[in-house]
Amino acid sequence: MPEATSNSVFSWHRLLVWLLVGVCMTSTLSAQQRVIPLDKLQSGLDFSGAEVQSLQADEFANPGNIALDTGNKLWSKPDGKSNKSCQSCHGDISRMKGISVRYPAVDKASKKLFNLEDRISQCRTKNQKASEWPYESDELLAVSLAVTATSRGMPLQAQIEGAAKSHFENGQRIFMTRQGQMNLACTNCHDQHYARKLYTDPLSQGQPNGYPLYRLDWQRMASLERRLRFCYTGVRAEIPPWGHSDMRDISLYLMWRGQGLPVETPAVRK
Amino acid sequence: MMPPVFSRRQSIAQLLKTVLAASMGTLLSGAAKAQVDKLTITGLSEARLRTFEEMIRPYVQNQELKKEGVSLSLPMLADNGHMVPLSLKIDSPMIEAEHITHVYLISQRNPVPLMAKFVLGPWSGRADLSTRVRLSGNQSVIALARRSDGSFIYDAQEVVVTEAACVDNG
Amino acid sequence: MSSARLQIPPRITQGDVFKIRLLVNHPMDSGFLRDIDGVLIQRNVIRHLVCTLNGKEVFRVEPTTGVSANPLFEFYLRATESGGMLFRWVDDKAYIGELRHNLVVEAANTSKPSGN
Numbered sequence: 001m002p003e004a005t006s007n008s009v010f011s012w013h014r015l016l017v018w019l020l021v022g023v024c025m026t027s028t029l030s031a032q033q034r035v036i037p038l039d040k041l042q043s044g045l046d047f048s049g050a051e052v053q054s055l056q057a058d059e060f061a062n063p064g065n066i067a068l069d070t071g072n073k074l075w076s077k078p079d080g081k082s083n084k085s086c087q088s089c090h091g092d093i094s095r096m097k098g099i100s101v102r103y104p105a106v107d108k109a110s111k112k113l114f115n116l117e118d119r120i121s122q123c124r125t126k127n128q129k130a131s132e133w134p135y136e137s138d139e140l141l142a143v144s145l146a147v148t149a150t151s152r153g154m155p156l157q158a159q160i161e162g163a164a165k166s167h168f169e170n171g172q173r174i175f176m177t178r179q180g181q182m183n184l185a186c187t188n189c190h191d192q193h194y195a196r197k198l199y200t201d202p203l204s205q206g207q208p209n210g211y212p213l214y215r216l217d218w219q220r221m222a223s224l225e226r227r228l229r230f231c232y233t234g235v236r237a238e239i240p241p242w243g244h245s246d247m248r249d250i251s252l253y254l255m256w257r258g259q260g261l262p263v264e265t266p267a268v269r270k
Numbered sequence: 271m272m273p274p275v276f277s278r279r280q281s282i283a284q285l286l287k288t289v290l291a292a293s294m295g296t297l298l299s300g301a302a303k304a305q306v307d308k309l310t311i312t313g314l315s316e317a318r319l320r321t322f323e324e325m326i327r328p329y330v331q332n333q334e335l336k337k338e339g340v341s342l343s344l345p346m347l348a349d350n351g352h353m354v355p356l357s358l359k360i361d362s363p364m365i366e367a368e369h370i371t372h373v374y375l376i377s378q379r380n381p382v383p384l385m386a387k388f389v390l391g392p393w394s395g396r397a398d399l400s401t402r403v404r405l406s407g408n409q410s411v412i413a414l415a416r417r418s419d420g421s422f423i424y425d426a427q428e429v430v431v432t433e434a435a436c437v438d439n440g
Numbered sequence: 441m442s443s444a445r446l447q448i449p450p451r452i453t454q455g456d457v458f459k460i461r462l463l464v465n466h467p468m469d470s471g472f473l474r475d476i477d478g479v480l481i482q483r484n485v486i487r488h489l490v491c492t493l494n495g496k497e498v499f500r501v502e503p504t505t506g507v508s509a510n511p512l513f514e515f516y517l518r519a520t521e522s523g524g525m526l527f528r529w530v531d532d533k534a535y536i537g538e539l540r541h542n543l544v545v546e547a548a549n550t551s552k553p554s555g556n
Binding site: 353354357364375377380381382384385386387389390392393394396397398399400401402403404 | 497501502513515
Binding site for chain 1: 345348349350352353355432
């Protein structure tokens, strides 16, 4: 019978500890763990190439600035049964500075997570008593852009505690979960392989700080929601309908993931 | 901190330029203007490449045509085919006696060959122009200018057009 | 709602050849692409864009589907006279877009006459 030596390295206790460590390492990330550390965050601009970068910087030629002009005009245009403009209640648009960096945020009344477009739409129908602007309509994007642009340069600072916590966790879960025919999770490309090429394009980190932005492929302004839906197309997953809470939950997770990145809107991307 | 993508892009650009030059080199030489491309696919990004004759014929019949005086500038490697910056400079005094009357931007592969026509005159002062064009795939672009004496001058440039990673419209 | 942005040098002197940058808000739909729901978007491009100064044409461009959306045009003009500049464009839907600018051309410095 083999003798168990007294200085054997094997022990059930040690095995249990290592098993526990292993389980912790492979389980889903806890709320505050970042895959890309804060000091390694990069805006999509870094991956965009010289032409796109110069186009974004050209205040005159940036195609997004046309929508910005429109948005600023719409801000002061009276509309709806109330015959009020955004300005009537909110004052000059510059007072919106710092607002967009907190979005998406939970709407106290409905308990739903609102992105900025949702908030604007609600204000329009409830307070202005005006007709609803459809999702991705020129007007809605223009006003969302105008409001976001007042925060240009400010760091993203979404809140993920309290009522937002469950939304944040859902967003994080979706980001980490494989889906679609291609069976890819957002994290597979945007955390694990950013800066590498997908065909001829370098993959970005998938940061949200430039939205709403002008997308060259679509030749028009685009919201973050539209871009996320297109990501679903990219992995051949079933796209949820417009306004789905999952899109907002992912947006909240992205805002936390990109915390500190400066608002760049209107950005230009391919 | 920029990710290290340039050297690979450069080598792709070099490779494609070599392939492009090999297949299209004769297009731009005076000797083989009548070369006809054998491709018959007519999809948007795989359309038949037009010959030099086909590109020029609607505008130049018997008039003098010279490859001089026009300097066309497009990126050698266009990030995105939807918006390719194009600029050109033309050497002309732009006075009543000698000026540029028209400039044509012609595509080799786009569904519509003429991209834009500009009308200038001595009042323009300078025959330099810039715009942004759409290019459906790798091709040559010609900037053709008509002088006030009826003769034509031109310049041509090859452009490699890369597609965005996900090609359909979301 | 087609608007445009114009960039002209702030001070123009008689005889200068100055650059004009014009950015027009227009989708320039080629008729080849589909929209967000997969429906083919009908062709709608600017057919011509003309710039006149005091009623006289000083620039014309006739773009086709080959020009990008929200087209940018940069061209030159020799400064001869002040007056009303009108940029006018018409698209496939017969929509007319206009932008007006009051061009001010300062007289060139003349050399001072020699002492009296």
